[in-house]
Amino acid sequence: MDIYGILVHLHSGLRWVVLLLLIYAIINAARSISSGKYLKKDKMINLFTMISLHIQLLIGLILYIISPNVKFIDGWMKDSMLRFFALEHITLMIIAIAIITIGRSRAEKKLEGTRNKHRAILISYIIGLILILVSIPWPFGRWASFGAGLG
Numbered sequence: 001m002d003i004y005g006i007l008v009h010l011h012s013g014l015r016w017v018v019l020l021l022l023i024y025a026i027i028n029a030a031r032s033i034s035s036g037k038y039l040k041k042d043k044m045i046n047l048f049t050m051i052s053l054h055i056q057l058l059i060g061l062i063l064y065i066i067s068p069n070v071k072f073i074d075g076w077m078k079d080s081m082l083r084f085f086a087l088e089h090i091t092l093m094i095i096a097i098a099i100i101t102i103g104r105s106r107a108e109k110k111l112e113g114t115r116n117k118h119r120a121i122l123i124s125y126i127i128g129l130i131l132i133l134v135s136i137p138w139p140f141g142r143w144a145s146f147g148a149g150l151g
Contacts, residue, residue, distance in 0.1 A: 004066055011059045015136065018056050021049040022100075022129050029122040038114040046104050046121055053097050053128075064090055084137065092135035100128035 001009075025045050032042055064070055069085040076082040103124020107117040 004063070004068075007059055007063050007066075011056065011063055014052070014056050014059065018049075018052045019129075019132070021045075021052050022125060022132070025049040026122060026125045026129065029118045029125065033115050033118040033122065036114055038117045042118070042121075043108070046107070049125070050101060050104050053100060057093065057097050060090065060093060089135050089137065092131050096128040096131035096135070099124050099131070103128075 028042060028045050032038070067085065069081070071082055072086060073082070076086060103120050106124075107120035
């Protein structure tokens with residue numbers, strides 16, 4: 001298997017780790033709002049979620065550079081597959097990761113009160129999750145006929 005194939009499989013598999021961590025962090029924030037405490041456990045869950053997202057982003061950026069699915073040929077904006085991989089997927093993912101990163105940073109450094117910290121995490125992580133879910137090329141979605149292993 002070539003480096004492209006390895007990275008696609010890694011990116012596709014890591015997607016599940018990222019989604020599970022993101023959902024776990026959202027559930028943790030929702031449950032912890034009323035506790036009045038922002039514990040080390042909360043910090044670690046949020047940090048590991050953000051780190052996994054950033055690793056996924058780095059792999060995705062490498063794939064963006066080497067992928068045969070990213071082509072800026074004449075009429076690429078009219079081709080839904082080319083437009084998705086060259087523009088939509090990467091743009092929405094970067095926006096989602098930026099929202100999550102800013103939300104976590106704001107919660108950790110700027111906000112006073114544990115409820116506000118959990119609320120900031122909850123809101124930014126939910127918005128990020130929605131954007132991520134919308135921009136994943138799901139194997140059962142519009143790219144199912146394109147082939148397996150799309151990151």
